Amino acid sequence: METKHLLGLDSTSLNDITTIIDTGFLFRDILERPIKRVPTLTGKNIVNLFFENSTRTKISFELAEKRLSADITNFSSSTSSVKKGESLKDTIQNIHSMKMDCVVIRHPIPGSSKQLTNYVDSVVINAGDGTHEHPTQALLDMMSIKEKFGKIAGIKVGIVGDILHSRVALSNIYGLVKLGAEVKVCGPSHLIQRNIEDLGVSVTYDVDELIEWADVLNVLRIQNERMGLGIIPSIREYREFFGITQSRLENHKKEIVIMHPGPMNRGVEIDSQVADGDQAIILNQVLNGVAVRMSVLYLLLGDINLEV
């Protein structure tokens, strides 16, 4: 690996991204075995620092670490001294003096994982930093696309939702563009960054145009916590204009793969029928999530040079 940490896909090379995804498929194999555990990271200490709520990512990282036989420590801010006013830096330095090999961090402030690398010499893995990046989610999305289509280059990926606040969207854009996929984003105009075309993507405000164009749709969650802020007038209005509904898909007589990073708001950005339909690979994404995180941990903590 060229990189020591996984902070975001913007700062990760094409080679590293390809290696992580290809190695991910080997770990997928291991997850199909009767005993889903390998001794590879025996004796390595990993701490999961979660300063923000998470179900999928946290469980997925924990499982990945356990299946590589690492020793893990969990930390969540709601039950820690952060509540007593301890700063991020102090928390980290204390944890660091306990000799951790790797820190997995989720934090609401963009750039927090990068900041962390100044304080510790452990391997740092970003599990989501505010509205910045969520690299492992994008890696598992890309792995799922590769599993479905056999390749990533040339695949047309549509991302629909609140692009502006989505770390999933940003990491996906960086990764997919590097791997040669075509990316088009779609959402309410005030929820898409100006000049986002500079990242190598195209923009549409018409979800039907997006469906007609895309091979894959990555449907982002509409973050309910932002509803009160007046960003989206109403859930019903959003569904009317941007929701991936069964009737909307039926109007386009074509096959399209549906992805969603979870958690889903059924009936808002995605219909239950669509989410549970044959074209959805959402649960596959979850399985690939464990595999790709095993791959990241193995490659970063193993400090090995692979020619995959």
Add this chain to the structure above:
Amino acid sequence: MKKNILIDSAQIENILIRMSHEIIEKNINLDELCIIGIHSRGDILSYRIADLINNKKLCKIKSGHIDVTFYRDDFMSNLGSHEIGPSNINFDINNLNVIIIDDVLFTGRTIRAAMDEIFSYGRPKSIQLGVLVDRGHRQLPIKANYVGKNIPTSSNQNILVHVKEVDGQDEVILV
């Protein structure tokens, strides 16, 4: 680097035929037998041995291959870059007599890792080991049941097994 051919392709063929006959002799019930090769090279040799047994006894024995990288104790200091391949055992390994096939038996650590990996698939009835070359220098108490050729070496030498599927030619060389 001087290239010194220790075993040529005709000899390799003869050795594999002899090993397959030894396996048939020691394993009366071929239905309970499976052959698992270790990536890379060992898997190719194992499929050749399986084919030889199949042709001789007109049967179809179970065969598969594994990559033991994730099970190694020395993967961090291991011989540098190594291309990891997938493992493929698409049958139930419980209560089978397993024969592990590898190209070169050296420290024994690969075989230890292979046994660990096989146990993650189930509980075999027994495990036997076949290697094309035994070059000595064991660091673990492991011994092969079927040996193609014993070649004593010094620890600064290296033995490479080439197979035509990967390297274009069958040969065992000393470098």
